[in-house]
Amino acid sequence: MRPLTVLTPAEVVSRLLHARSVAVVGASDDGNKASGRTLRYLLRYGYRGAIYPVNPRRERVQGVQAYASLADLPEAPELAVIVLPASGVPEVLRQCGEIGTRVAIVFASGFAEVGPAGARAQEELLAVAREAGVRVLGPNCVGAVGASAALTAAFMTGLDQDRFELKDDGVAFVTQSGAMGAFILNMAQSTGLGLGRFFSTGNEADISLPEVIEGLVEDDSTRVILGYVEGIRQASSFRAALKRARDRQVPICLMKVGRSARGATAAQSHTGSLAGQDVVYDGLFEQYGVFRATDVDHLLDLGRILASGQRACGPRVSIVTLSGGAGVLMTDAADDFGLEVPRWDDEWAGRMAAVLPAFASVRNPIDTTGVIASDQQVLRDAIDVCVQHPGTDVVMVMLGNMEREEDALCRILVEAAATSTKPIVVVWVGGSGRPVESLAAHGIATFPEPVRAVRAVAALVRWSARSGGAAPQSSSLEGTAEISAHGGADAGGVSDLRILDEVAAKKLLHDHGIATVPEQEAQDPAEAVAAAGRIGYPVVLKLLSEEVAHKSDHGLVRVGLPDQESVRRAAEQILGIADRMGVGDRRLVVQALVPSNTELILGMRRDPVFGPVVALGIGGVLTELASDVQVRVPPLTAADVESMVDGLRYRAVLEGARGRTPVDRKALTETVLRFAQLVTEQGARLDSLEINPLLVDGDGRPVAVDALAVCGVEGRDYAEV
Structure with missing residues (x-):
């Protein structure tokens, strides 16, 4: 077989998201089984490519013509999804290589995550894949989803629902935990966030989280990349991917778990990852402009605000609300997250007063009162004044309940956002919950809780400031x-x-x-006194030894010695302590204070x-x-x-x-x-x-x-x- 060109990360990601043909090897006719779900989901969500179930015992699987082996297919599929037990995977990878299929997904567990025997099996799998020229996602993963092509190459039950059709807002998600990833995908799509590019990397025998990130960054349609990270194996590749994202101004938001010592141990046992010290991840994320999510809601909120593609010119927020109490809550949160809620001057307070009832608060936060339930135009007018206000960088609108008025208010908000030159972010508490999804369909970031919304706006402000400048250059010292x-x-x-x-x-x-x-070495008290005279009093005297690392812990440091006699006495005392400690290398160092x-x-x-x-x-x-x-x-x-x-x-x-x-x-x-x-x-x-x-x-x-x-x-x- 002729050597195959190695696929770039961008090509690997493209195959996983947009493959024009898929073989499901081991597909079951029972769509409720794990081995039957992938085919069922491809049919359910309307995958538009060619589907080839491979099952030697059936002529048709779930109504689709089946084939006895990969060699019997009418073409080499661009993607193979292997739903067989672990023992059958290596042979299928060999067959993929023989027919020219370059990318495969392996669901099976029982590899490195279970111990030494599993690790050896995973090494065998990888060796076979490399010899065959096949790139592998997994094993021990739940698959990949490309919403734009309805390519549901996965078996996770989060796709068993009737609340949404998959959509893609340019939000990508890479997860090292299959189950958590499935939960998060379902949560995102259920609340109107088009998390439409999903990758479960599993044990990362071959395709790793950093490689997926790199491939996503090269796709111009990727707006934001989210990730659930348990540990990084390939440190240099991870840094290179983060740097590329920073250079191309693609925001990355990661939920790194294993922050505690016990959590890090759990992460290692779960995926075989080396978690590392959490403070290092904090520093690395800060270096490369990565947002660190503290919980699942935070992760999805970051995706929601950054996928909007909007930019904030600064941290000044004007708040429009129907509740004075909510305005206070949001103002407190703004202070916590580094935002400003500036009090409006008389001129602009007067402009706002002209469109609101006489009893409304017009200085910021702006309390329109409950009148907007009966007169929605009041809300539109108030937003327009905020957008025109020169001291406003972001407009936040806080509403709640009002189920009867939801449709009318959503229309007002969509119209206002369409003409605004500044980000308009909505908080809608209570009610039916429909406005969150409805407004999201129009690109308006909407949140069900005010503090979460303020936290997200703070991230938008930080991203806007970062993406406006050039990438920092390395030191040339x-x-x-x-x-x-x-x-x-x-x-x-x-x-x-x-x-x-x-x-x-x-x-x-x-x-x-x-x-x-300034300092000088001395061998004995006399040399120490002479050295102190040359340096000038007062001085510091210490034991100098390659055998003692922390001298102060043993009383081997004297500070502020003012004259010859104090230096002589201190030298004798320090050397005496060192002798009693059994230190063989006993020298002194005299330093300027x-x-x-x-x-x-x-x-x-x-x-x-x-x-x-x-x-x-x-x-x-x-x-x-x-x-x-x-x-x-x-x-x-x-x-x-x-x-x-x-x-x-x-x-x-x-x-x-x-x-x-x-x-x-x-x-x-x-x-x-x-x-x-x-x-x-x-x-x-x-x-x-x-x-x-x-x-x-x-x-x-x-x-x-x-x-x-x-x-x-x-x-x-x-x-x-």
Whole structure:
């Protein structure tokens, strides 16, 4: 057989959504069985391509002509859906390759998710598929759905309903959980959201979540991509897909589960995924502009608002409601989510008063009162004034109940949205529930609860600001220093890890352009006194040893020594403690005292999924009170560093709060960028690197005062499974 050209991610996605012919291998005549549902759904939803049931025991399956094998088909189908048990899958994949079918979906479970034996079976499946030139979605998945072609290559019961016909609003959904994905697809279509591109990736033996995202991004008709993520196996592919989405300005919204330690363990056992540390996902999502959903409603709300394709020029919201209480609730929520509800001035309050009853509230939020139940034109006039108002970026309309008036009010809202130059977002609480779906059909984002609507508008504002600017560029800082071959002590008993002493670690930092404290090494108390004289009092004295990582925990640090005698006594005491501890490598380091009232921590650690990551946090006493850290995955840009600083909860301490010295933001950004470049260059040889503390000196510039580096074997890096 002639070698086949490898399908690109875009081609794979296109086959799964738009295949013009489908073979269902193992199709049952009983449409209620799992093996019979795919064919039943294809017929039920009106798939317009050729359908080929493959069943050697029947001439017809569910009324459709059947075939004994793939070799008997009149053509090579563009997609094969394999509904057989696990044992029968490899042979069918071989047959797919022989006839030229390039993409297959495997529903069967019993592979890597069940343990070592299943993992071996999955490896066999993948080997057969690669030899045959067939791309595989699954195994252990529920399939794919392309609504525009009515291609329901799935067996999930969420398609057993009579409430909706599948529609496609350009909303795509990729899920690593088949059941949760099925629930979410049904919820979306039931509430009028055209989630019409659905992919369950299952065990991801071949086609992975990152590849599906990449393929969707290349499709110009994709408006927004949603995802349910349990864990990422291919970190570099995931980052590349997110970067491509950012560059093409396709919004991505992910619900990443496994946030808790116990949840991460459950995710690993469920799909064989490596969940990684959740804070790293937060940082990565921030880097690439990914929205993180906290629950299913939030995920679908993000899809609803971003699929509208609208843009908000700013965060200023005008609220039109028939309830003063609802206006207060939404104003509170706006403050929580970073939006503004500006009070209107006299001129514009007067314009609003001209179209509302005399007893209405006209300053924003605008309470039209219940008069709109009998006079819908009042609502239209109020919306028009809001759209014309120069201080309004988004108009939010909050209604409720009024089932008799639903149709008339929906017509008003559709007319207003059609002529508006600004986004109009609707909240409709109670009533029949029909307006949510009815307005969605006209592209009007509508929500059943006010706080959810405000949260969604905040996301729209953030996306509008992001998509209006150019993608950040990577740092071009130069750095050539390497880790020298120090013969250090083992770290934590791990024979292939070495601790660099503090002076060696700071030399590494200094060689990469990071400011470090002036210091000198000493072998005994006399040399320490001489070094202190050269540096100038007051000084800091520490044990210098590759055998002790955290010196302060053992009383091996003295701060603010004012004269020769204090240095001599401190040196004798420190060396005595080290001797009693059995430390063989006993040296001293004398440092200049850096006056500072602000401490930071800047560090690198190795994440099991994404490899070396950079963390910036508030240090000192605040570290003990509350963990305040931001994490990003290098390489970093200046924008990444700025977002790290802005994301710190206690960033006010860096801005001069309570008489502190304000940090030089430019200098801090450069320090973090240089640190990140060091990590990028040396990450394969470092297991961890930490500056603690990174002090802010009297000029606001960051200075590395203490550092710890743990080195591993070169080339030891995170796994790309």
